[in-house]
Amino acid sequence: MPSSGSPAGSDRMFCRLVDEEDQLDHSPDVQLNAHPLTLLMTRGPVRYRIATICLTTMCGILLISIIAISAHYKGKAAGGAAAQDVDAMSATISKLQQEKAELQSELAARAAATGGGRHTGLADVEVKESGPKTVAPTMRVAPTPILCPMEWFLFNGSCYYISRVSRDWPESKSYCESKGAHLAIVITAEEQTFLWDQLPRGHWNAFWIGITDGHTEDKWIWVDGTPLITGFWEEGEPNNHIDEDCGYIVKTQVLERVAVRSWYDAPCDMYRRFICEKEMGGARSTALPH
Ligand SMILES: [Ca+2]
Ligand SMILES: [Ca+2]
Structure with a gap:
């Protein structure tokens, strides 16, 4: 039963809408599952479709370029930081x-x-x-080191020289004084033992030291005027056997002889090797002979 009003007009309108929809649905350019962009491109005028294609392409190229440039500078920055660390x-x-x-x-x-x-x-x-x-x-900072001349050796702040030639006691004394030294003054057992160890061993190797009783018999004094307190005489010495006023050290080949019993007295005009000593001041130290 048609409704009141203009039923015939309403039917015609309905039929026209249905026809238009059918035409749109069955158009070869329009597919139900088409992409919206594709749908837009197929519906617009030709120049709009071309512009859209161009813009889309440019956007794609721009996006790819941005990604590539970002990757490039990221890698370069990382490499630069590593190079700075190495430097x-x-x-x-x-x-x-x-x-x-x-x-x-x-x-x-x-x-x-x-x-x-x-x-x-x-x-x-x-x-x-x-x-x-x-x-x-x-x-x-250490004390200033003591340097001894060539062929002199150091012990406890003094440089010692063992002569190679033999002279009498006065000449030996003069030789040492010409070197700014004196005949050795041996005070302690350590000094005596050290000197003894440096002396060459021989049949009767004898070396003048700086002690004499030439002024007063049996009053032994050192060359610096100080009196002898402790000597290292051999048993039975000094005996002034043949007017013996000068002291010397002996180092023989007899191994039983010891350093602290090695002094003898003898006539001062006998020729012997001798030992000079020069106090150097400064630190007391030890060294082997040259
Ligand atoms: Ca004497
Ligand atoms: Ca003697």
């Missing part, structure tokens, strides 16, 4: 090596100044490290 570490290592070389040079110079280390008293060096860039040497 900083190389600079630190170079600086440490330079400081190490300077310390070694200073130690070598000090060792050379002290006779290649044969004399004691080398400066001790402590190197404290608080980080890769803070190497601070701390010096413990």
Whole structure:
């Protein structure tokens, strides 16, 4: 039953809408599952379709370019940071090596100044490290080392010389004085033993020392005027056997002889080798003879 009003007009309108929808649905350019962009491109005028295609292509190219450039600079930045780290570490290592070389040079110079280390008293060096860039040497300054002339040797602050030639006691005394020294004054058992150890062993190797009783018999005094307190005489000596006023040390081939019983007295005009001594002051140290 048709409704009241204009039923015929309503039917025609309905039929026209249905026809238009059918035409749209069955158009070869329009598919139900088409992409919206495709749908837009197929519905617009031709020039709009071309513009849309161009814009889409440009957007794609731009996006790809942005991605490529970002990746490129990201990798370059990472490489640059790594290179900076390597440069900083190389600079630190170079600086440490330079400081190490300077310390070694200073130690070598000090060792050379002290006779290649044969004399004691080398400066001790402590190197404290608080980080890769803070190497601070701390010096413990040693007393000025004592240097003895060639063929002289050091013991306890004095340089000693053992002659190769033989002279009488007065000539021996003069020779030592010409060198700024004196005939040896032997005070302690340590000094006596050290000197004894340096002497060459022989049948009757005898060496003048700086002691005499020429002024007053049996009043032994050293060449510096001080009296003898403790001597290292052989048993039975000094005996003034043939007017003997000068003292000397003997080192024989008899191994049973000992350093602290090796002094004899003899006539001062006898020829013997001799021992000079020169006090050097400063630190007391020891060294082997040249
Ligand atoms: Ca005498
Ligand atoms: Ca004697």
